[in-house]
Amino acid sequence: xxxxxxxxxxxxxxxxxxxxxxxxxxxxxxxxxxxxxxxxxxxxxxxxxxxxxxxxxxxxxxxxxxxxxxxxxxxxxxxxxxxxxxxxxxxxxxxxxxxxxxxxxxxxxxxxxxxxxxxxxxxxxxxxxxxxxxxxxxxxxxxxxxxxxxxxxxxxxxxxxxxxxxxxxxxxxxxxxxxxxxxxxxxxxxxxxxxxxxxxxxxxxxxxxxxxxxxxxxxxxxxxxxxxxxxxxxxxxxxxxxxxxxxxxxxxxxxxxxxxxxxxxxxxxxxxxxxxxxxxxxxxxxxxxxxxxxxxxxxxxxxxxxxxxxxxxxxxxxxxxx
Numbered sequence: 001x002x003x004x005x006x007x008x009x010x011x012x013x014x015x016x017x018x019x020x021x022x023x024x025x026x027x028x029x030x031x032x033x034x035x036x037x038x039x040x041x042x043x044x045x046x047x048x049x050x051x052x053x054x055x056x057x058x059x060x061x062x063x064x065x066x067x068x069x070x071x072x073x074x075x076x077x078x079x080x081x082x083x084x085x086x087x088x089x090x091x092x093x094x095x096x097x098x099x100x101x102x103x104x105x106x107x108x109x110x111x112x113x114x115x116x117x118x119x120x121x122x123x124x125x126x127x128x129x130x131x132x133x134x135x136x137x138x139x140x141x142x143x144x145x146x147x148x149x150x151x152x153x154x155x156x157x158x159x160x161x162x163x164x165x166x167x168x169x170x171x172x173x174x175x176x177x178x179x180x181x182x183x184x185x186x187x188x189x190x191x192x193x194x195x196x197x198x199x200x201x202x203x204x205x206x207x208x209x210x211x212x213x214x215x216x217x218x219x220x221x222x223x224x225x226x227x228x229x230x231x232x233x234x235x236x237x238x239x240x241x242x243x244x245x246x247x248x249x250x251x252x253x254x255x256x257x258x259x260x261x262x263x264x265x266x267x268x269x270x271x272x273x274x275x276x277x278x279x280x281x282x283x284x285x286x287x288x289x290x291x292x293x294x295x296x297x298x299x300x301x302x303x304x305x306x307x308x309x310x311x312x313x314x315x316x317x318x319x320x321x322x
Contacts, residue, residue, distance in 0.1 A: 046104025
């Protein structure tokens with residue numbers, strides 16, 4: 001990695017990852033504590049609640065046919081009410097999961113930073129920040145959903161208005177439609193990835209500065225704008241880690257006969273991976289200065305041999321000569 005001018009710190013990728021690996025070993029294995037492992041695993045599970053789900057596939061056609069026959073026998077009014085209740089239930093579930101995930105992220109960071117298994121204390125201590133991040137992330141989620149819907153309107157108009165022309169030229173319809181859907185999916189996925197990157201830094205900044213999510217978002221946005229090269233390298237390395245994590249998760253799921261696919265149990269089994277990734281993001285972020293360092297005010301004694309010296313605070317500009 002390159003050196004930045006003046007007294008600005010050197011931003012690296014592999015060094016914080018190596019420190020994160022040593023940190024993970026110190027937290028989970030030195031010494032090994034089953035109770036601590038399960039408590040941190042619960043915090044990690046809350047922090048990632050709703051991020052993944054078990055997929056159940058029904059390949060038997062007769063089951064689908066029986067389901068369709070059963071639905072056809074339900075009165076239309078009752079079916080509409082049932083669908084509305086189901087949609088409302090799903091929306092409430094999404095909101096609850098988002099709230100628990102927001103609170104859990106602060107709990108998980110606190111467990112990693114202070115090398116402890118604690119639930120109640122960080123739950124109370126970061127109530128204000130957790131609720132602020134919940135409302136902000138919920139607003140961002142609604143905004144992304146609305147943007148995706150509005151972005152999909154031209155696709156619908158393309159099919160509806162041009163249905164007669166494309167009925168004659170069906171091959172052109174397929175080309176235009178596939179291209180439009182691919183562009184729509186690419187843009188939506190890109191926005192989701194950008195928000196995921198921002199969220200990866202927003203919570204630690206809120207943890208350090210005890211500020212609201214909107215202020216933390218502005219701080220992170222300015223950091224990304226000021227250091228685009230370093231952040232891009234971090235994103236690329238994070239993609240590699242995500243692919244490696246997916247492979248490890250698949251192997252562990254197969255090796256445990258799908259036991260690792262059970263919610264919370266899978267998080268406990270894969271806890272070293274979760275702690276490693278969370279530690280890596282915290283250690284990468286702290287390179288930008290004390291205002292981004294979660295260990296600026298307190299460092300557990302057992303972490304001192306592992307953590308590199310904190311970067312110095314930037315020097316104030318010299319006054320202009322009169």
